[in-house]
Each structure stands twice: as structure tokens, then as C-alpha cells.
Amino acid sequence: AQSVTQLDSQVPVFEEAPVELRCNYSSSVSVYLFWYVQYPNQGLQLLLKYLSGSTLVKGINGFEAEFNKSQTSFHLRKPSVHISDTAEYFCAVLPPGGADGLTFGKGTHLIIQP
Amino acid sequence: DGGITQSPKYLFRKEGQNVTLSCEQNLNHDAMYWYRQDPGQGLRLIYYSQIVNDFQKGDIAEGYSVSREKKESFPLTVTSAQKNPTAFYLCASSMSRSYEQYFGPGTRLTVT
Numbered sequence A: 001a002q003s004v005t006q007l008d009s010q011v012p013v014f015e016e017a018p019v020e021l022r023c024n025y026s027s028s029v030s031v032y033l034f035w036y037v038q039y040p041n042q043g044l045q046l047l048l049k050y051l052s053g054s055t056l057v058k059g060i061n062g063f064e065a066e067f068n069k070s071q072t073s074f075h076l077r078k079p080s081v082h083i084s085d086t087a088e089y090f091c092a093v094l095p096p097g098g099a100d101g102l103t104f105g106k107g108t109h110l111i112i113q114p
Numbered sequence B: 001d002g003g004i005t006q007s008p009k010y011l012f013r014k015e016g017q018n019v020t021l022s023c024e025q026n027l028n029h030d031a032m033y034w035y036r037q038d039p040g041q042g043l044r045l046i047y048y049s050q051i052v053n054d055f056q057k058g059d060i061a062e063g064y065s066v067s068r069e070k071k072e073s074f075p076l077t078v079t080s081a082q083k084n085p086t087a088f089y090l091c092a093s094s095m096s097r098s099y100e101q102y103f104g105p106g107t108r109l110t111v112t
Helices: none
Strands: A003-005 A010-014 A019-021 A024-026 A032-038 A044-050 A056-058 A064-068 A073-078 A087-094 A108-113 B004-007 B010-013 B019-025 B031-037 B043-051 B054-057 B064-066 B076-078 B087-094 B107-111
Touching: A003 A087, A010 A019, A019 A108, A024 A073, A032 A064, A032 A073, A044 A056, A044 A064, A044 A073, A073 A087, B004 B087, B010 B019, B019 B031, B019 B087, B019 B107, B043 B064, B076 B087
Parallel strands: A010 A108, B010 B107
Antiparallel strands: A003 A024, A019 A073, A032 A044, A032 A087, A056 A064, A064 A073, A087 A108, B004 B019, B019 B076, B031 B043, B031 B087, B043 B054, B064 B076, B087 B107
16 A cells, blocks of 8 residues: 655745645555646646656646655655745655556645745 | 536535536546545545446445446446535546546535
């Protein structure tokens, strides 16, 4: 079984400042890793994914994440946030095979302050 | 325009009534999923289906039922046996050998 821990339930950041949202996972097997974003009362949109290869993954809207196998982490970063980045961010893992459901963390609410 | 549609966006029911949530996709995806979202809890898997006429229970299947008679459709029924049905329900789909899941806009169910 897999589990995902998002260490911060809420992260307030000033506009144009950098941000890091933390994600750690636990699994007895290799997993694929994802970050999704959810705007209020909407579905989830994929930001980026790590399946294999380079540990630094670039996604949409200027976000990137780095996979660290030894620390079982997949932290999300953005060098300069905008007010429109205010949303809920979810880290998720998927076991090999790909057909089963995602295991999600509880989410981090990113609050951008003007 | 390809995507996943869920209807209705808001649904209200009285306690003790069964209710069915709709999920339709035109992405030609083989796999479909239902998740439940509660505040501060993330998303939890209810059921998933990899092919027509086959589906598997997820982590919180009790009190729910599904069917997969068509590739495009994966309706979820919330039965009266579900003890706390008020939640935001999200449907997703993916290609069978792809790992990216696409999500619908969700249905917010309120049971009183």
C-alpha cells in the first residue's frame, strides 16, 4: 500500500515570492508521482508528473518538481507566484501498472497575498 | 471538444434516498474512476473500472454501487447505506496504459 503526506495544510506567500509545497510518500514499490491543482468548486488539473528519467520535472504555469528517491519526496516549486496561483494543490502516487486509482495527499492550500 | 462531463453540478437529496451521479467521457479512455473529496481529507477512491462490464472496489466502496455498460459512461449510485454521503464527488478517466488521469468538474451532493 502507498501513502502520501503533504506536510503543510496551508501556505501563505506574497505575490512574486518563491514557493515550495512539500510532498513525501511511502511505498514498498516504485511509484509514479503527480501534482494536481484544484480551483474552488472545480475538478483537478494535472500540473506535472514523474514516471522515470530526469528527476527534475517541469509542468504547466511555471511549476516544477524534483523527485528525490532517497528522501521519498516530490516537492513542488515555483520561483515567482501570481495571485492566480491561489488554489488547492494535491500530490498523488500511482502504483506500477497504471490502471488502479491514485492515492492522494490531503492537499495544501496555497494562499497568495498581494 | 473532448472531456469528462458530470451532472448535475449540485444535487440535494433527503436521507434514505438512493441517488445516481452521472459521468460521461468522450476521450475514448478505457479506465474510469470515482473519487470522494471531503474538506481537509484529499481524495479517496470509491470504485474504478478498467473495461466495460468490469469494475473493482476502491478504498471506501461501502454504501456505493457502479455500473459500466458502455465505455463512455460510469454512473455512481450513492445508496441509503452510505452513512455520510454529503461530499464532493469527482469522476476521472485514463487510457488503460497511460498514467495520467483526467478529471471531470465534480458533483457536490448534499443529503439532509
